[in-house]
Amino acid sequence: xxxxxxxxxxxxxxxxxxxxxxxxxxxxxxxxxxxxxxxxxxxxxxxxxxxxxxxxxxxxxxxxxxxxxxxxxxxxxxxxxxxxxxxxxxxxxxxxxxxxxxxxxxxxxxxxxxxxxxxxxxxxxxxxxxxxxxxxxxxxxxxxxxxxxxxxxxxxxxxxxxxxxxxxxxxxxxxxxxxxxxxxxxxxxxxxxxxxxxxxxxxxxxxxxxxxxxxxxxxxxxxxxxxxxxxxxxxxxxxxxxxxxxxxxxxxxxxxxxxxxxxxxxxxxxxxxxxxxxxxxxxxxxxxxxxxxxxxxxxxxxxx
Amino acid sequence: xxxxxxxxxxxxxxxxxxxxxxxxxxxxxxxxxxxxxxxxxxxxxxxxxxxxxxxxxxxxxxxxxxxxxxxxxxxxxxxxxxxxxxxxxxxxxxxxxxxxxxxxxxxxxxxxxxxxxxxxxxxxxxxxxxxxxxxxxxxxxxxxxxxxxxxxxxxxxxxxxxxxxxxxxxxxxxxxxxxxxxxxxxxxxxxxxxxxxxxxxxxxxxxxxxxxxxxxxxxxxxxxxxxxx
Numbered sequence: 114x115x116x117x118x119x120x121x122x123x124x125x126x127x128x129x130x131x132x133x134x135x136x137x138x139x140x141x142x143x144x145x146x147x148x149x150x151x152x153x154x155x156x157x158x159x160x161x162x163x164x165x166x167x168x169x170x171x172x173x174x175x176x177x178x179x180x181x182x183x184x185x186x187x188x189x190x191x192x193x194x195x196x197x198x199x200x201x202x203x204x205x206x207x208x209x210x211x212x213x214x215x216x217x218x219x220x221x222x223x224x225x226x227x228x229x230x231x232x233x234x235x236x237x238x239x240x241x242x243x244x245x246x247x248x249x250x251x252x253x254x255x256x257x258x259x260x261x262x263x264x265x266x267x268x269x270x271x272x273x274x275x276x277x278x279x280x281x282x283x284x285x286x287x288x289x290x291x292x293x294x295x296x297x298x299x300x301x302x303x304x305x306x307x308x309x310x311x312x313x314x315x316x317x318x319x320x321x322x323x324x325x326x327x328x329x330x331x332x333x334x335x336x337x338x339x340x341x342x343x344x345x346x347x348x349x350x351x352x353x354x355x356x357x358x359x360x361x362x363x364x365x366x367x368x369x370x371x372x373x374x375x376x377x378x379x380x381x382x383x384x385x386x387x388x389x390x391x392x393x394x395x396x397x398x399x400x401x402x403x404x405x406x407x408x409x410x411x412x413x414x415x416x417x
Numbered sequence: 418x419x420x421x422x423x424x425x426x427x428x429x430x431x432x433x434x435x436x437x438x439x440x441x442x443x444x445x446x447x448x449x450x451x452x453x454x455x456x457x458x459x460x461x462x463x464x465x466x467x468x469x470x471x472x473x474x475x476x477x478x479x480x481x482x483x484x485x486x487x488x489x490x491x492x493x494x495x496x497x498x499x500x501x502x503x504x505x506x507x508x509x510x511x512x513x514x515x516x517x518x519x520x521x522x523x524x525x526x527x528x529x530x531x532x533x534x535x536x537x538x539x540x541x542x543x544x545x546x547x548x549x550x551x552x553x554x555x556x557x558x559x560x561x562x563x564x565x566x567x568x569x570x571x572x573x574x575x576x577x578x579x580x581x582x583x584x585x586x587x588x589x590x591x592x593x594x595x596x597x598x599x600x601x602x603x604x605x606x607x608x609x610x611x612x613x614x615x616x617x618x619x620x621x622x623x624x625x626x627x628x629x630x631x632x633x634x635x636x637x638x639x640x641x642x643x644x645x646x
Contacts, residue, residue, distance in 0.1 A: 365549070376475050
């Protein structure tokens, strides 16, 4: 068992998401940065989808009743724990993850994965409706986590050529493709959208990131009939401040969408902190597909 | 019909820009036909009033390939009856403690409370789609006389099971949540239970009727549900 001494800011059990239920109004949830999540499981020698802990800004303090092998993946922690490599923890160890020095999220996987019940075919925590993960909620002090048996290989090491910053660039524009209502925004507004930095506000979470900047409202198209929303849609309510819809998003909505974050950059959205500044860059669907393939290749070559 | 990419991993199919029964039927037919494919490259389906959004695996499928997969289904999904639709009868208690806006709704509609209840239980409804929160169905088919505006100020907390009206629609809140619909009653049913199979009482395309129950039956059904789960 692993005892939660201090849960940190917001630590949840996640996997790659609960697919196949959006028609019931349930979004997939799952790791906000699926690339780092997958690396943590690769390093621990786990199945790709084994449940791991998603750490948000400030990590937990955990006490290990028995020895375990763990891996923490992300941009960095301030406490001098090894990052992006598997390491052993002796029985009785108290492990303090502490604040993350860069990025918004890190993933802690234990060899075997964390053992929580499958709910609707997934172990992901969906906080808005308290479904899945550890009792449908973020971890609390006093929780006890069991270790599972979802092992695939021995613990692995990152290959010498691997570059975390290449895989998930911390800087640089967020790449988007046009979305269903891009033509509801006039030329000038589209220009403003792509030529200014937006600030990620405190009103941001796994459901959506609310941005602040020069307003970019849609122009003169009236009301949109409620329709399905894709992950990473950038919707613009009447106040003109965009919202990037994220892993815990609502499945349908009625605000016009100016753009949609490409699949390869969705994990980068999961690394944005409040007060970070971002810019958007428009790419074609073909470029988006190439960027995703390159990311998948890099992930396959990540471990030696 | 309009088919266009919504993102690099989503395709959007629209059957018009207005709410209509015909568009609804086409959405549901296509939705069920795609589910029938059981194609692991198709991840999620989001039916709505007159459209269907399809999330797919962008590593294994392109928009063009998905369109080719769908072409035979789209050719079939012309207007046709939904005779096979499932019929659900939902018990609702309309006592004023459970439907705090019933009096206001009756006033707004120039009806008595009994008339509002009779019209609500007399209607034949259909589930356009589920959204807003897990298990929340948008039901069409509300009699014209019962069309009321949303509350000017949404409630911070609506009790799970509350039955509400908003514009041409009626619906049931599956969980305690904020909400702006006018509440006229409550069902003792648990509308969404992630551990049940199926987890949702409602499904896109279902036909729905409401059955009036008294406070005793409300409590009895609620207790039974508590023992079940």
